[in-house]
Amino acid sequence: xxxxxxxxxxxxxxxxxxxxxxxxILARSDEAYxxxxxxxxxxxxxxxxxxxNKGGVKRYEADNMRVLNFLLEDSLGGGGSAxxxxxxxxxTHGLAVLKLExxxxxxxxxxxxxx
Amino acid sequence: xxAKTAKDxxxxxxxxxxxxxSILGPVRLVNEGPxxxxxxxxxxxxxxxxxxxxxxxxxxTGYATDFVTLIDRVLPQLVEKDIKVIANAxxxxxxxxxxxxxxxxxxxxxxxxxxxxxxxxxxxxxxxDLMAQGQEFRNMDTGEPLxxxxxxxxxxxxxxxxxxxxxxxxxxAQIVITGRGTDPGxxxxxxxxxxxxxxTDYDELAAGTVAGHIVECGAxxxxxxxxxxxxxxxxxxxxxxxxxxxxxxTFVVTKHAGTGGMVTVASVTHQLAYEMGDPQNYITPDxxxxxxxxxxxQEGPDRVRVSGVKGGPPTPTYKVSMSYEDGWKATGQLxxxxxxxxxKAKLCAQIVWDRLAFDGYxxxxxxxxxxxxxxxxxxxxxxxxxxxxxxxxxxxMGVKGPDRxxxxxxxxxxxxxxxxxxxxxxxxAGGRPKATEIIGxxxxxxxxxxxxxxxxxxxx
Numbered sequence: 319x320x321x322x323x324x325x326x327x328x329x330x331x332x333x334x335x336x337x338x339x340x341x342x343i344l345a346r347s348d349e350a351y352x353x354x355x356x357x358x359x360x361x362x363x364x365x366x367x368x369x370x371n372k373g374g375v376k377r378y379e380a381d382n383m384r385v386l387n388f389l390l391e392d393s394l395g396g397g398g399s400a401x402x403x404x405x406x407x408x409x410t411h412g413l414a415v416l417k418l419e420x421x422x423x424x425x426x427x428x429x430x431x432x433x
Numbered sequence: 434x435x436a437k438t439a440k441d442x443x444x445x446x447x448x449x450x451x452x453x454x455s456i457l458g459p460v461r462l463v464n465e466g467p468x469x470x471x472x473x474x475x476x477x478x479x480x481x482x483x484x485x486x487x488x489x490x491x492x493x494t495g496y497a498t499d500f501v502t503l504i505d506r507v508l509p510q511l512v513e514k515d516i517k518v519i520a521n522a523x524x525x526x527x528x529x530x531x532x533x534x535x536x537x538x539x540x541x542x543x544x545x546x547x548x549x550x551x552x553x554x555x556x557x558x559x560x561x562d563l564m565a566q567g568q569e570f571r572n573m574d575t576g577e578p579l580x581x582x583x584x585x586x587x588x589x590x591x592x593x594x595x596x597x598x599x600x601x602x603x604x605x606a607q608i609v610i611t612g613r614g615t616d617p618g619x620x621x622x623x624x625x626x627x628x629x630x631x632x633t634d635y636d637e638l639a640a641g642t643v644a645g646h647i648v649e650c651g652a653x654x655x656x657x658x659x660x661x662x663x664x665x666x667x668x669x670x671x672x673x674x675x676x677x678x679x680x681x682x683t684f685v686v687t688k689h690a691g692t693g694g695m696v697t698v699a700s701v702t703h704q705l706a707y708e709m710g711d712p713q714n715y716i717t718p719d720x721x722x723x724x725x726x727x728x729x730x731q732e733g734p735d736r737v738r739v740s741g742v743k744g745g746p747p748t749p750t751y752k753v754s755m756s757y758e759d760g761w762k763a764t765g766q767l768x769x770x771x772x773x774x775x776x777k778a779k780l781c782a783q784i785v786w787d788r789l790a791f792d793g794y795x796x797x798x799x800x801x802x803x804x805x806x807x808x809x810x811x812x813x814x815x816x817x818x819x820x821x822x823x824x825x826x827x828x829x830m831g832v833k834g835p836d837r838x839x840x841x842x843x844x845x846x847x848x849x850x851x852x853x854x855x856x857x858x859x860x861x862a863g864g865r866p867k868a869t870e871i872i873g874x875x876x877x878x879x880x881x882x883x884x885x886x887x888x889x890x891x892x893x
């Protein structure tokens with residue numbers, strides 16, 4: 319078990335979605351997906367992103383792509399052209415979620431080697 | 434479908450991911466390998482509002498002029514290789530766009546090229562009639578009826594589906610110019626035309642939707658904006674994506690040989706996750722695609738096969754994208770050097786708010802913004818990311834609200850910090866920040882029978 323950022327076992331892509339953003343977390347292996355599906359809940363992401371996202375977080379799963387999709391409902395400071403923020407489109411939110419640290423089992427860390 | 438024999442495989446590329454994407458994408462696509470169709474996306478949600486404003490001042494404008502520049506540059510290759518082009522460059526004035534394209538064709542000395550216009554998406558002029566008939570255009574996010582902002586609406590466009598595009602191709606068009614439609618529709622249109630798909634071929638149409646979604650942001654599926662960026666080779670010459678499609682809906686995502694970037698299951702999955710909502714219900718006017726249904730497989734270098742896409746019947750409504758005047762905003766920035774860059778930047782921000790308050794201008798928390806760029810802005814509040822002592826920070830500040838004069842009062846208090854704030858304040862350029870309009874976004878639904886897409890073909 320190692321406490322480290324989930325960037326070790328996942329990739330990410332994010333963008334704007336109305337007044338919020340979506341963060342797709344792409345697991346790098348089946349083992350990593352199973353682990354993230356269990357540990358990376360909507361509540362965990364909501365807490366991690368609390369300074370950026372003022373609204374709720376909803377999670378969807380796409381097992382075929384090993385993707386967990388999070389909708390951050392109020393993360394853009396108004397959204398679209400109303401935002402005064404530098405990242406008015408949530409382009410950097412995926413990398414922000416990847417900085418989240420979890421206790422990751424060694425077997426999961428090993429499963430992504432070479433992935 | 435036309436009388437010609439159906440091809441086994443059709444090559445459809447996207448060379449423009451948004452208005453402002455590099456012209457090198459489409460220029461290289463027509464030069465660097467085989468291609469049947471080139472699709473180009475020029476529209477974003479706020480674009481239509483900007484175009485309506487341009488058109489109201491000059492009736493011959495209101496479309497994406499970048500598209501005309503592109504056609505001027507690549508027309509000989511399009512003709513020589515018989516590449517067909519589908520672009521939503523028409524904006525709110527597709528006929529003006531078509532006229533400009535016909536003029537370019539004439540200038541190059543070609544004739545007989547067919548240019549089609551797909552329209553019927555622009556319902557700005559019909560809004561009052563439709564509302565009188567009982568359409569409320571309730572905001573899909575807030576539930577409010579459009580009547581609350583009706584007098585401030587600046588554009589209203591239906592996202593049309595792919596069948597009108599296919600109809601234009603059936604009529605022999607080499608260049609199809611549309612207004613607002615779905616982004617994947619630019620790719621689905623040629624697939625319907627080539628393979629004769631029917632409105633009830635839900636799985637095939639869903640496969641076209643997935644293909645269109647993968648390529649709609651250009652290089653974002655070939656290694657652009659990719660987490661493991663060190664693994665992306667030759668990003669400067671990154672290849673734009675190509676769909677190699679078959680009649681059964683199976684397709685391969687690829688790119689031209691010798692171009693930069695890569696097509697892998699991971700690069701394609703990155704883009705599939707972009708702007709994703711509920712993956713099981715990806716709604717388009719032509720059907721509902723299930724993004725959890727298919728299989729991705731690396732079948733060779735820079736070749737990802739997508740198979741097994743499932744879809745369902747369309748909903749009875751079109752999505753309407755409207756924009757409205759939603760107040761004013763102004764932002765500006767200064768650069769503050771060290772020593773003590775962050776501490777001084779915080780002092781600067783407080784000085785600006787204090788001076789404005791001294792003059793009677795106070796801005797509520799949700800009407801003002803301060804960022805210290807370089808000291809943890811994008812990933813605010815995330816542990817392990819606090820900047821210790823940056824050698825400089827960019828102080829970004831802004832205000833917004835319904836009162837234009839109040840928003841404009843902010844700008845003149847930013848610059849004086851250079852001489853009346855702490856030392857090391859610089860980087861001021863571009864004049865005082867001025868109020869610019871905020872364009873509000875109003876998504877709604879409209880019954881399909883109230884919308885009438887039209888296709889007209891013109892021959893050069």
